Amino acid sequence: DTGVSQNPRHKITKRGQNVTFRCDPISEHNRLYWYRQTLGQGPEFLTYFQNEAQLEKSRLLSDRFSAERPKGSFSTLEIQRTEQGDSAMYLCASSGRTGLAGGGPTDTQYFGPGTRLTVL
Amino acid sequence: QKEVEQDPGPLSVPEGAIVSLNCTYSNSAFQYFMWYRQYSRKGPELLMYTYSSGNKEDGRFTAQVDKSSKYISLFIRDSQPSDSATYLCAMSAHTGGFKTIFGAGTRLFVKA
Numbered sequence: 001d002t003g004v005s006q007n008p009r010h011k012i013t014k015r016g017q018n019v020t021f022r023c024d025p026i027s028e029h030n031r032l033y034w035y036r037q038t039l040g041q042g043p044e045f046l047t048y049f050q051n052e053a054q055l056e057k058s059r060l061l062s063d064r065f066s067a068e069r070p071k072g073s074f075s076t077l078e079i080q081r082t083e084q085g086d087s088a089m090y091l092c093a094s095s096g097r098t099g100l101a102g103g104g105p106t107d108t109q110y111f112g113p114g115t116r117l118t119v120l
Numbered sequence: 121q122k123e124v125e126q127d128p129g130p131l132s133v134p135e136g137a138i139v140s141l142n143c144t145y146s147n148s149a150f151q152y153f154m155w156y157r158q159y160s161r162k163g164p165e166l167l168m169y170t171y172s173s174g175n176k177e178d179g180r181f182t183a184q185v186d187k188s189s190k191y192i193s194l195f196i197r198d199s200q201p202s203d204s205a206t207y208l209c210a211m212s213a214h215t216g217g218f219k220t221i222f223g224a225g226t227r228l229f230v231k232a
Contacts, residue, residue, distance in 0.1 A: 042208050042222030111163035
């Protein structure tokens with residue numbers, strides 16, 4: 001499998017609970033991104049890693065959100081004390097110097113299928 | 121005003137029609153322009169990218185960038201029902217990708 005994978009695909013939780021999502025990027029990619037997408041909108045950037053370093057964070061990423069990429073491979077996104085407004089699709093993308101055959105610029109992002117979060 | 125504006129549609133066309141999808145933008149620093157296709161409940165998949173101005177063709181798809189007008193387009197020839205999806209334009213000033221800004225997406229329906 002050469003694509004980006006995300007788990008779980010769906011998560012339903014009650015308000016106030018913590019949730020954690022996982023992203024496994026394309027293996028040779030050194031950059032990893034998290035986005036949030038709500039209905040009828042395009043993906044909104046949350047945060048970005050180059051290898052294990054978190055280099056950029058959006059102001060959308062409140063202190064209830066934390067992301068890690070401890071070994072520069074997979075990444076996790078945790079949301080603490082979830083709120084109903086956190087309900088969205090959480091997308092992960094990766095990019096790197098060796099893009100997929102036929103792909104775009106060296107840093108074109110390739111997306112995973114997303115994790116759909118519903119907060120009741 | 122959003123940095124990237126895209127008409128959300130929906131756009132409904134008969135099979136075989138030529139489809140034109142467009143985005144406008146305000147940031148003159150954008151140099152990398154991309155089109156993604158997103159099926160319902162799936163992640164976006166890259167269709168085409170263009171660097172700076174000009175045209176690029178790939179099969180039934182043609183991407184155009186007019187930096188002077190801050191306007192980009194995606195044309196789909198001989199549209200098929202399988203083209204029914206949401207089309208997202210995206211653009212960035214940096215090769216690093218982390219400043220990629222997406223449009224809201226245009227929902228396209230191609231009727232058989």
